[in-house]
Amino acid sequence: MSAPNVPTSHIGTAPRTLKDTLLPALAAAGLGIVLLFGAGFAPMEALHNAAHDSRHSAGFPCH
C-alpha cells in the first residue's frame, strides 16, 4: 500500500486520497463488527448455544 505505483485501473498513479482508503476500511470494519456481533453478542438462542464455549473463553458476557 505504501508503494505509490500500485497498478490499479481507476486510481492509476495518483496518490491515495482519504476516500480511497476510508470507505473500504469502514466497510471492512463494519463486516468485522457483524461477525463479532454474531459470534459474541447476538441474543438468539441457537447462535448463543453454537458459540457458547467461544463466548465463555473469550470473556464475552454470556447467559
Add this chain to the structure above:
Amino acid sequence: MFSRIVATGAAAGIVAGLLLTGVQHLQVTEIIRTAETYEVAAEAKPVAAHTHTHTHEQAHEHEHAHEDAHKDGHKDGHKHGGWQPEPGFERTAFTALADVSMAVGYALLLSAVLTLRGKDSNWRQGLLWGAAGYAVFFIAPSLGLPPELPGTQAAPVVARQAWWLCAAGGMAAALALLVWGRHWSLKVLAVVLLAVPHLVGAPQPAVHGGVAPPELARAFIVASALANAAFWLALGALTGHFHHRFNGAR
C-alpha cells in the same frame, strides 16, 4: 482496496481462529465441561424437591411439559432451551466456527486500522497491534467482568454487554491517545477514558457466587487469559504479515 482488507482479515482470522480452538482444547474447554457437571448437579436438586411437592390433583399435562423442558435443558448440562450442538465433534465444530468468525471479525478491524494508518507493516509490528488488541478486548473488560464459568451468578446480560463495550472502547481510545497524542492534555484524557468504566463499575449480580468451586473459577480465568494472549499475539502477527503480503510486497 476493500478486497485486500477482506483477504487480509480472512487469512489471518481463519488461521488464528483455528489456532484458538486448538489452544482452548488444552485447558479451557475441559474446565467449562467440569463446571457444567456442577451446573447439572445444582439444577438436579431443586427439580427433585419440586416434583415432590406436586400432588396427583395437578394437571398432568403441565407436569409433562415441565419435565420435558427440564430433560431438554439437562441433556448436556446446559439450562438453555432450543437447538444446541451435540456434545463431541459437533460442539467442537461449532466452537471452531464461532472462534473463526470472531477471529475474522477482529482481524478485519485490525486490517482496516492498518489500512487507514497507510504504512506498510510486518509481523513484528503486528505483534504490537495484537498486544494492543489483547489489552482492549480482553484485559480491560476482564478487569470488571472476569471470564465466567457456566453457572456463575451475574447481572443481566445486556447490562454486562454494554459495560464490556464501554471498557473496551475506553481502553482503545486511551491507547490511541497515549501513543499518538502530542499534547499533555490528551494523555490526561487517555487516563480518564481508561479509568471511567472501572470507577463506575461493572454491573454486579444481587448475590455473588456460582455452582463451581472458586478454585475452578480461578483456573478458568488463568486458562482463558493464556489462551487469549496466544490468540491475540498470533492474530496481530498474522494480520501484520498478510497486510504486508497483500499490500506492501509488490
